[in-house]
Amino acid sequence: SITTKEEIIQAGKRLVQERNLGALVITLGAEGMAIFLPGTGVYHLSTTAQKVFDVTGAGDTVIAVIGLGIASGLDLLTSSILANCSAGLVVGQVGAVGISQEELTAALGVWSAVQYEQWDTM
Template identity: 40%
Template sequence: MQRALSRAVRGADAVIVSDYGSGVIDASMMRKALRRAGRRKPLVFVDSRYAMLSFKGMTATTPNESEVEAQLGVTIGDNLKALERAGRMLVKKMRVETVLITRGSRGMALFQPGQRTEHIPIVGSDEVADVTGAGDTVIATFALALAAGATYREAAHLANHAGGVVVMKRGTATVSRVELAASVAAEGDAAEVFGG
């Protein structure tokens, strides 16, 4: 498994580590693969349900609020000060470039060292059909946008739109380019998404 991971990392622009606690890939395997990648290291995005804090030094993490609460032993809810402390603590403990916390109907919060926290409201309706796979959609869109040259802010807004589209569908769903563009246009969010 380590050899396959190292080969995949070596040729990638971005890598998403989805760790659901099954033990297939852990933080030490990822660090070893990155050392073997040489000078051209990919962007690494982490979604780890139970071991988020062990993935230190990666590019970004996109936990949901309940994962943050469980990892840090805090309660956030509607308390923006608690959210701020938790987001800043993750940035510091994980030594990542950014933390994007998904908050369900409360939207998202983007944390970066030395930057003000950006609170991103949900797009579309808050009457969700199914949240299955929404986190995967968010991290995939966030990673792809950053690998294509977007800023963290632009990537977060685009990921917010992608997540907003898939939660309106039943079951595990995907978002098409057309659906994503329509969501951005409908919300008048082009400046945030495309840096205009």
């Protein structure tokens, strides 16, 4: 079982190296997300969820929003920030729900200073 920050960093770096990945995103549930960017670093995004009612669809939301961000020309870290914020919105509702552009825009206004920290280098 991987539970500590150090174990997450070690496991993520090992995956990136062994699989020759260009990047890696690991969702950490209530602890947010870890982003591994070779040549740049390992970043942690804290969760933005205020209240958690149902985690159904949170992972799907993360994948969809990261994909949309990258397809729109955003970098992975920015796309992950949007995905993290989006997942924070969907877990605040019951069932598998979507969010609108307006809801995400409003939430980003509230969380305009979305914090991330660099955990390590790569």
